[in-house]
Amino acid sequence: MHDDPAESIAWALAGFSDPTVWLTFGAFLFAIGYRRSGLGRRIALMLVRRLGRRTLGLGYAIALADLALAPGTPSNTARSGGTIYPIVSQIPPLYGSTPGAGEGRIGSYVMWTAFASTAVTSSMFITALVPNAAAVAMAHKATGVSVGWLQFALGFAPAGILLLLLVPALSYALLRPKVGDSSATVEWAHGELEAMGPVTRAEWTMAALVLLAIWLWVTGSQPYLGLPWPGAGSLHPVTVVLVAASAMLLLGVITWDDLTGDREAWGVFLYFATVLTLADGLSRTGFIGWFAQRASAPLHELDPRLTLVAMLALFFWSHYLFASVTSHALAVLPVVLALAQGVPGLDAPMLAMLCVHALGLMGVISPYATGCAPIYAASGYLGRSMFWALGAGFGMLYFAALLGVVWPWLTWGPVWR
Template sequence: MSKTSRNWIIVLGLELIVWICPTPEGLTPMAWHLFAIFIATIAGFILQPISMGAVAFLALTFCAVTGVLKTGEALMGFGNGTIWLIVCAFFLSRGFIKTGFGKRIAFVIIKYIGRSSLSLGYSIALSELVISPAMPSATARGGGVFYPIVQSLSNAFGSSPGPTAGKIGKYLMQVGYHTDAVTCMMFLTSMAGNPLCVGLAESTLGVEVTWMGWAVAAIVPGLISLFLVPLVMLKLSPPELKAMPDAHNLAVKELENMGPMTLQEKVLAFVFVLCLILWATGSWTKLGATPVAMLAVSIMLVFKVLDWKDILSEKGAWDAMFWMGGLVALATALAKSGFIAWIAKIIGTAIAAANLGWIASFIAITLIYTYSHYCFASVTTRISAMYAAFIAVAAACGVPGLLVALAFGFFANCPISLTHYGNGCGPVYFGAGYVSQSEWWRNGFVICTINVVIWLTIGMAWWKVIGLY
């Protein structure tokens, strides 16, 4: 039996087993069947008997044909704003490559910071830390701002997807993604779903969380996590290029060879700065991250930084749209079906009945809340589906209200690292093609678990010092 045939049997067998099992009490048959399709889709993503985009398309087709979802519901993921932000991020990156502007930025960074792969990793982490409080879209920040720079840095050292991926590109891509996840935890305004946590905490527990209160509680464990990401990735995916003694001279020479900026580079530089400003001021301008990204692509098309052939040939964008859009549709429908609320109720009842004491209950609920993110393709969706229910359960177990409100806000973002669909910039970094899915998931689990340990030990100690409990 071939590997492909075996993987098909596993995926379809898993779906069939769940599908034919009796529907548990408290769920509708539609919700249970949708769960069977979702589980099979995730298994298909892991085993890949065919490409991920094709797996997602088959899953949506099956939903529509069997009536589990209406056609409009099955296709709603492709109209999701985050999906189009991801697609636009790919196009922005294409502009960086085509004009050479990304290469220029990369060599400037190498000129001043490029002493080693680790120093480049820390330059990404520090840049994320500085920009994240002012940019609430993690997808825009990671996919639209940092990914093109990370890709350009990789290319500058001759590291491309395939045989040369391990030179440094594989390392930098993962550092970029995981530092984005950490900074999402650190500030109320660094991720779009964080203010939702604040609103739900106030309506559910009557607890008020301020910007400064969030930042103070997150700063110690956050800085430790951010410091460790480049170091841990150096062990998990060690780059072949570690020390770069000639990097400075190389960068100077390459910048001289490139000469002054071209008109297209200047246009792209303007677009890049415009995006930064509009993304950072979105709370005042009321412009969402996706319209800003669409505006950027439109300007590039008008000024011929990109032409329509470039758009059509950007296969990574369209592939990401298919598999991510399909997954978003399934995950959203699963949450709306009542399946997530049903699971949360079962977990809450079991933990409350165990009478573990508030600290043990808090840790148990936090771990379930964190690792359940394998079932979600959006942090905001998971917050909407689970945050209020889980903080209510934790508070009922005796966990102090302000502690649980903040901690579950932090741990809403921590598991972004777990998968390549953990948040909106995941498909962008993963779609670059430097890292296999198995390595991505392995490294993501390690990074996420390290962060969980840091925030539940050092974080808990810090929260005691500042009086959260």
């Protein structure tokens, strides 16, 4: 990339200093803390105990539990598959709902609500899904759009809140669980919380650190907010991550072995740092510009807004061909953004953000579309045809939310540009 070997080495290692890489890595450390301290399980059980007396309320408790864990858990496999699923899987047997003839009593409802909800929460925060941060970085390199933690959350908030309100109610209407009163779930959750004992020091510490980190991400790295207190806009996201990780180690929430032994966290760190550098290399060598100029030529005569819709649809529904959101983002997003840059009048930054916010949502469409999907598909409560039908239906709902809510909000809302 450079005639000077020293500059070439500096470029090759540049991805390891990218703030989005460290933001994702820090969220992985929070996931370790949730698991080690037991805070994630306690939050889920408390919401079930509070809202689970009616079956519909139980659905909202499941959705809110996932939402509470999403800002600090960048893997829906860990969040939904590792924390939420072990809890909800114990609920159906309380009502005689078993895979097969009894799944309709309540099992299908709680399983699908949990799965459909995590697809929504995965799009609500930059730290809620592994590829979100990397996609934001790629969008910045390709279109110049700059999005921080708060901008990302606010940009999807109207659609996210609407969908989280709809998912439990719509799932209830479609799946029609035969159990309306779920009081036994409340009693079970109460017993589980009693068995856990009082809130531990590690849980209090973990909760405080997560809230502090989110606060610093929101206020410390967003100079455009014009916040009035000293130091606002001066903290780098990497600084926040290092401070939080150091505090978790020093206060005993996680151990050094936890930090060094999490292969998924370090694997993602190395993988994304390398991919972002390679993506930058494609741009520097002129390949992206060359590809955009030639591949976008047939689109020049089309209406730019219709072209944007068509390209977003291509990005979203082509996920049927992928078994990983991460691989989809890394393979398809650069192509879509390159095409967008070559179409006169097309709002490339808008398309970039719509695609980024689509990453979590597209995980709902198939039994293999995202990391936790096979877990729910194998539960026995969601038959193969049922899963595909619900995935297609909710996929259309989520895609409509991108076009009907996210797009207008990003166009007229006060959160970016």
